[in-house]
Structures are given as C-alpha cells and as structure tokens.
Amino acid sequence: MRRMFRRQIRKGAGHIPPILQEANFAFDKGEFGRAGELFEQIAQTVDARGGPRAPLFHLQAGRARIYAGQTALGIPSIKRGLALLVERKQFQRLIQARRRALTELRERGLNEEAAGIDAWLKSISPESSEFETQIPPSKKPVLPTHCPQCGAALKPDEVEWLDEITAECGYCGSPVREGEA
Numbered sequence: 001m002r003r004m005f006r007r008q009i010r011k012g013a014g015h016i017p018p019i020l021q022e023a024n025f026a027f028d029k030g031e032f033g034r035a036g037e038l039f040e041q042i043a044q045t046v047d048a049r050g051g052p053r054a055p056l057f058h059l060q061a062g063r064a065r066i067y068a069g070q071t072a073l074g075i076p077s078i079k080r081g082l083a084l085l086v087e088r089k090q091f092q093r094l095i096q097a098r099r100r101a102l103t104e105l106r107e108r109g110l111n112e113e114a115a116g117i118d119a120w121l122k123s124i125s126p127e128s129s130e131f132e133t134q135i136p137p138s139k140k141p142v143l144p145t146h147c148p149q150c151g152a153a154l155k156p157d158e159v160e161w162l163d164e165i166t167a168e169c170g171y172c173g174s175p176v177r178e179g180e181a
C-alpha cells in the first residue's frame with residue numbers, strides 16, 4: 001500500500017489509488033461504515049509519512065463513521081484531523097473543518113459530542129479567539145460536485161486554489177476546473 005501512495009503524490013497524473021476511488025464510491029453510495037474503514041486506512045498511511053492531506057482523510061473517515069452511526073469510532077478521527085490542522089497552523093482550514101464537524105454532529109443530535117470537541121479544540125489551540133474571528137476567503141467559481149479523477153465529493157473548504165479558476169482536489173491532487181465533471 002505504501003508504494004501505491006507514493007505514486008499518488010504526482011499531480012494530475014492518472015495514478016489515483018484504487019482505495020481512494022473505492023472510499024469515495026462507498027461514501028457516495030451511502031455505505032458509510034465501509035467508507036469509514038477505507039478512509040481510516042488511507043489516513044493512517046498518509047499520516048505516517050506526514051502527508052499534507054492527512055487531516056482531510058482523518059476528517060472524512062470521522063464523517064463517514066458519524067454518518068454510519070458509529071460515533072465512538074468517528075470522534076477520534078475527527079479529533080486527529082483537527083489536531084493536525086492546529087499542529088500545522090492551518091487556521092483557515094481549521095475554522096472551516098471545525099464549523100463543518102460541529103454542524104454535522106449537531107445535525108445528528110450529537111450535541112454533547114460537539115460540545116466536547118469544541119472544548120477540547122479550544123484547549124489545544126494557541127489563539128482560539130483569533131481563529132474564531134478570521135473571515136473565510138471570498139467566493140470562488142463553482143466547482144463540479146465530484147473530482148473527475150478520484151470521485152471525491154468536492155467541497156470549497158477541501159480544495160486548494162491554484163489560480164482564479166483552477167482548484168486542486170484535496171484528496172488526489174488533480175487539478176479541477178469549473179464545468180468539468
């Protein structure tokens with residue numbers, strides 16, 4: 001599996017790891033337990049080598065577990081993803097990931113879990129007041145709903161903008177433009 005992920009680093013190439021496509025596919029089909037399992041595997045591999053996408057994969061693994069109703073399995077992944085963003089001082093990402101995670105937990109009636117994560121996050125963040133008041137970046141062009149390469153559901157907070165019209169899929173690194181699908 002390690003070798004597979006090394007190849008994935010090349011940008012825009014057709015070397016998308018099958019496990020990533022499988023994970024995205026399972027998530028889209030609503031097989032959240034299976035998707036959670038796959039994203040956990042991906043997250044661990046990427047995390048072990050300090051990959052820039054590790055937070056995203058942990059958060060997605062946690063989300064899948066929460067959607068599957070496996071709260072106890074999901075919370076550690078969400079925390080690991082958020083903790084990595086704190087560690088790497090990616091505060092813009094952190095604001096968005098925090099907001100989304102808390103919203104998704106509360107939508108499922110997991111208010112205690114949401115409050116727990118929020119309190120824990122404040123305790124590990126150096127300047128929590130600062131990251132809470134930062135303003136999200138201005139609106140960007142509308143992206144296709146899914147990455148044409150790896151099939152990930154694209155969210156504006158999970159892509160890296162390369163220029164005004166081109167974003168990079170946070171999951172596989174392929175460039176994505178408005179209108180492509």
Ligand SMILES: [Zn+2]
Nearest residue numbers: 147150169172
């Ligand atoms: Zn992709």
